[in-house]
Amino acid sequence: xxxxxxxxxxxxxxxxxxxxxxxxxxxxxxxxxxxxxxxxxxxxxxxxxxxxxxxxxxxxxxxxxxxxxxxxxxxxxxxxxxxxxxxxxxxxxxxxxxxxxxxxxxxxxxxxxxxxxxxxxxxxxxxxxxxxxxxxxxxxxxxxxxxxxxxxxxxxxxxxxxxxxxxxxxxxxxxxxxxxxxxxxxxxxxxxxxxxxxxxxxxxxx
Amino acid sequence: xxxxxxxxxxxxxxxxxxxxxxxxxxxxxxxxxxxxxxxxxxxxxxxxxxxxxxxxxxxxxxxxxxxxxxxxxxxxxxxxxxxxxxxxxxxxxxxxxxxxxxxxxxxxxxxxxxxxxxxxxxxxxxxxxxxxxxxxxxxxxxxxxxxxxxxxxxxxxxxxxxxxxxxxxxxxxxxxxxxxxxxxxxxxxxxxxxxxxxxxxxxxxxxxxxxxxxxxxxxxxxxxxxxxxxxxxxxxxxxxxxxxxxxxxxxxxxxxxxxxxxxxxxxxxxxxxxxxxxxxxxxxxxxxxxxxxxxxxxxxxxxxxxxxxxxxxxxxxxxxxxxxxxxxxxxxxxxxxxxxxxxxxxxxxxxxxxxxxxxxxxxxxxxxxxxxxxxxxxxxxxxxxxxxxxxxxxxxxxxxxxxxxxxxxxxxxxxxxxxxxxxxxxxxxxxxxxxxxxxxxxxxxxxxxxxxxxxxxxxxxxxxxxxxxxxxxxxxxxxxxxxxxxxxxxxxxxxxxxxxxxxxxxxxxxxxxxxxxxxxxxxxxxxxxxxxxxxxxxxxxxxxxxxxxxxxxxxxxxxxxxxxxxxxxxxxxxxxxxxxxxxxxxxxxxxxxxxxxxxxxxxxxxxxxxxxxxxxxxxxxxxxxx
Numbered sequence: 001x002x003x004x005x006x007x008x009x010x011x012x013x014x015x016x017x018x019x020x021x022x023x024x025x026x027x028x029x030x031x032x033x034x035x036x037x038x039x040x041x042x043x044x045x046x047x048x049x050x051x052x053x054x055x056x057x058x059x060x061x062x063x064x065x066x067x068x069x070x071x072x073x074x075x076x077x078x079x080x081x082x083x084x085x086x087x088x089x090x091x092x093x094x095x096x097x098x099x100x101x102x103x104x105x106x107x108x109x110x111x112x113x114x115x116x117x118x119x120x121x122x123x124x125x126x127x128x129x130x131x132x133x134x135x136x137x138x139x140x141x142x143x144x145x146x147x148x149x150x151x152x153x154x155x156x157x158x159x160x161x162x163x164x165x166x167x168x169x170x171x172x173x174x175x176x177x178x179x180x181x182x183x184x185x186x187x188x189x190x191x192x193x194x195x196x197x198x199x200x201x202x203x204x205x206x
Numbered sequence: 207x208x209x210x211x212x213x214x215x216x217x218x219x220x221x222x223x224x225x226x227x228x229x230x231x232x233x234x235x236x237x238x239x240x241x242x243x244x245x246x247x248x249x250x251x252x253x254x255x256x257x258x259x260x261x262x263x264x265x266x267x268x269x270x271x272x273x274x275x276x277x278x279x280x281x282x283x284x285x286x287x288x289x290x291x292x293x294x295x296x297x298x299x300x301x302x303x304x305x306x307x308x309x310x311x312x313x314x315x316x317x318x319x320x321x322x323x324x325x326x327x328x329x330x331x332x333x334x335x336x337x338x339x340x341x342x343x344x345x346x347x348x349x350x351x352x353x354x355x356x357x358x359x360x361x362x363x364x365x366x367x368x369x370x371x372x373x374x375x376x377x378x379x380x381x382x383x384x385x386x387x388x389x390x391x392x393x394x395x396x397x398x399x400x401x402x403x404x405x406x407x408x409x410x411x412x413x414x415x416x417x418x419x420x421x422x423x424x425x426x427x428x429x430x431x432x433x434x435x436x437x438x439x440x441x442x443x444x445x446x447x448x449x450x451x452x453x454x455x456x457x458x459x460x461x462x463x464x465x466x467x468x469x470x471x472x473x474x475x476x477x478x479x480x481x482x483x484x485x486x487x488x489x490x491x492x493x494x495x496x497x498x499x500x501x502x503x504x505x506x507x508x509x510x511x512x513x514x515x516x517x518x519x520x521x522x523x524x525x526x527x528x529x530x531x532x533x534x535x536x537x538x539x540x541x542x543x544x545x546x547x548x549x550x551x552x553x554x555x556x557x558x559x560x561x562x563x564x565x566x567x568x569x570x571x572x573x574x575x576x577x578x579x580x581x582x583x584x585x586x587x588x589x590x591x592x593x594x595x596x597x598x599x600x601x602x603x604x605x606x607x608x609x610x611x612x613x614x615x616x617x618x619x620x621x622x623x624x625x626x627x628x629x630x631x632x633x634x635x636x637x638x639x640x641x642x643x644x645x646x647x648x649x650x651x652x653x654x655x656x657x658x659x660x661x662x663x664x665x666x667x668x669x670x671x672x673x674x675x676x677x678x679x680x681x682x683x684x685x686x687x688x689x690x691x692x693x694x695x696x697x698x699x700x701x702x703x704x705x706x707x708x709x710x711x712x713x714x715x716x717x718x719x720x721x722x723x724x725x726x727x728x729x730x731x732x733x734x735x736x737x738x739x740x741x742x743x744x745x746x747x748x749x750x751x752x753x754x755x756x757x758x759x760x761x762x763x764x765x766x767x768x769x770x771x772x773x774x775x776x777x778x779x780x781x782x783x784x785x786x787x788x789x790x791x792x793x794x795x796x797x798x799x800x801x802x803x804x805x806x807x808x809x810x811x812x813x814x815x816x817x818x819x820x821x822x823x824x825x826x827x828x829x830x831x832x
Contacts (some may be wrong), residue, residue: 012821042763068822109824153824163569 267493276470295359316626
């Protein structure tokens with residue numbers, strides 16, 4: 001059973017219906033550690049040792065956050081800047097993260113169409129997140145394609161939220177039980193459409 | 207009436223002469239000397255015998271001065287200076303003694319007598335030199351430090367010299383009353399007549415006794431005295447220490463000044479150091495002044511004029527020989543050019559110990575009485591010339607070195623210290639923070655128990671009332687970079703800030719305020735940074751309360767930030783109303799701000815500027831199209 005750590009970064013959880021639902025789903029799954037970074041570090045004073053310890057007890061790291069200016073809220077950036085330390089995450093002695101996986105679960109204000117080559121942003125979500133991807137690779141981690149929640153503010157109203165939440169649940173349990181094809185998940189631009197293909201009903205390699 | 211008359215004459219002469227001399231830029235020492243000359247030999251108001259009594263009394267000033275020097279010298283510092291002390295000081299005494307002894311032998315004295323003269327004249331005047339160096343602010347320069355090392359070594363060297371004198375007596379001790387039997391040591395001690403080894407043993411035991419008493423008895427005693435919170439009692443106790451040590455040293459026949467110095471060193475690590483220092487300082491100044499006056503008054507003009515050329519010749523000879531030795535030593539020890547001259551010219555006189563030693567030599571038969579008179583007069587002349595030497599240095603050496611390269615190397619400023627006034631609940635935390643960061647801090651508090659506790663945790667704390675200007679000075683505020691004013695009394699706190707901002711304009715003042723009104727007061731008093739002591743703590747508690755009520759921790763943080771910002775603005779807005787006297791307008795303004803606060807904290811997003819709710823908002827379709 002893989003150990004999953006969800007680092008949730010949202011300064012205003014009370015305003016985000018989508019994230020509240022996703023958070024509840026993740027918290028309910030056995031084997032998932034869920035951390036609300038803005039609740040733990042409201043003053044941005046991150047406990048680096050504690051976070052590194054937490055990472056060492058983790059196989060799969062998930063950043064769950066809204067997209068702010070094509071990136072994450074500030075605290076998550078601060079978290080990476082401090083926790084992915086030389087001698088821990090990289091450098092000759094920094095192998096603590098090698099072999100682990102990183103997945104981003106991002107709620108976007110805009111519709112999915114905006115994140116296409118011909119869309120308004122002219123780029124896939126994954127391309128937008130390339131700083132995260134490069135950071136992960138630099139630290140020897142497998143970077144999986146992001147899971148996006150598009151037009152998140154309208155998801156509940158448009159009755160899409162339940163599907164999104166159940167997909168998220170499926171994704172997390174499959175990751176936990178080793179039923180997700182990590183190679184395929186790393187190769188595609190977005191996880192949303194390929195969930196059926198990459199999730200097996202039985203654990204791989206059994 | 208006699209006492210008041212004398213006091214009147216001495217004080218008047220001192221006040222006039224020192225003021226004039228200071229005005230002319232000649233320094234206080236010369237002023238006192240001339241005051242003495244004026245009331246003694248010139249006007250004849252005070253008689254010779256009387257000046258002797260006064261001089262005995264005034265020598266206590268030298269004792270106090272050495273006590274204060276000791277107080278400023280921690281044992282580690284002396285240890286660090288050991289090579290300079292032994293090297294510079296030892297060589298100076300050795301070489302000068304040799305040269306002067308040779309000169310005296312050439313003048314026809316037997317070697318024993320010549321040696322007495324040489325040894326005695328090798329010593330310089332601690333009183334004049336240190337007083338001048340302090341007054342001019344040269345103490346910290348290399349020349350000043352070197353001078354100090356030599357003077358300290360000389361003070362120590364007096365002991366073996368005193369022991370040596372009786373052995374050098376030529377013929378029978380003549381029963382004459384020495385002109386200047388100044389030192390009590392000359393009166394003989396309790397242990398005279400015992401074998402040498404026993405005397406030595408007693409002296410060592412006495413020194414050990416002083417050290418142990420200072421370490422283990424004086425501090426608890428001072429704690430009790432300080433707890434009484436009576437300043438004069440504390441001053442009396444401080445003086446008592448000096449007198450007691452001097453008395454003890456006298457009894458065993460050692461220089462009282464050296465004993466006082468020792469007592470000072472022992473107390474230099476105690477928390478009462480600065481308080482003792484500032485309490486005793488005025489006594490030192492007055493008594494030293496009196497000492498210089500008595501030197502001036504004691505000059506026998508009759509003898510001076512009858513043997514004018516001989517005396518002036520001897521005086522100039524002494525200065526020349528001593529200066530040459532000193533300059534050579536400065537060269538060997540590679541002092542910079544200007545320090546070389548400060549050292550060479552400054553220490554070229556003979557010192558007050560010469561009065562003592564010549565007196566002693568006279569009574570012990572090592573020197574003849576008439577010779578003693580002439581030598582003492584020559585010594586007085588060299589002392590009289592010393593301020594002129596310093597003026598020479600100031601006029602001709604200093605101006606030429608201001609722009610020189612060696613000067614620049616001296617001017618690297620020492621990292622400034624931080625003085626923390628008050629180590630109650632607030633000051634303690636600041637002290638710990640700064641200590642942990644490795645800053646040099648000096649902590650002052652008037653509660654001896656608090657100081658004791660801080661000392662146990664390793665903080666350099668001193669007992670004393672931080673509102674006393676002299677104590678602030680003693681704690682080193684003149685060199686301090688920052689003063690942290692953290693007193694627990696509002697009015698004292700304001701007074702402290704006002705005093706420091708007026709007298710030490712270069713020192714930054716970080717101040718603890720009790721509330722908003724006090725904050726304004728401190729601003730007016732000149733504090734640079736002010737923080738209300740309970741404000742941040744109360745906000746933290748407020749934030750925790752909001753969290754307990756179910757608010758997300760980051761929301762609580764945002765609310766607190768908004769509140770804080772609004773409150774800071776309120777401080778700015780209410781300032782003018784406070785200055786105008788806190789009338790009705792002030793109350794109205796406070797009300798308005800309160801109402802605003804409620805709107806600000808509760809209103810919806812984007813309704814105003816100072817909201818806790820301002821945050822990242824997603825660009826909408828129409829935003830992108832523009």
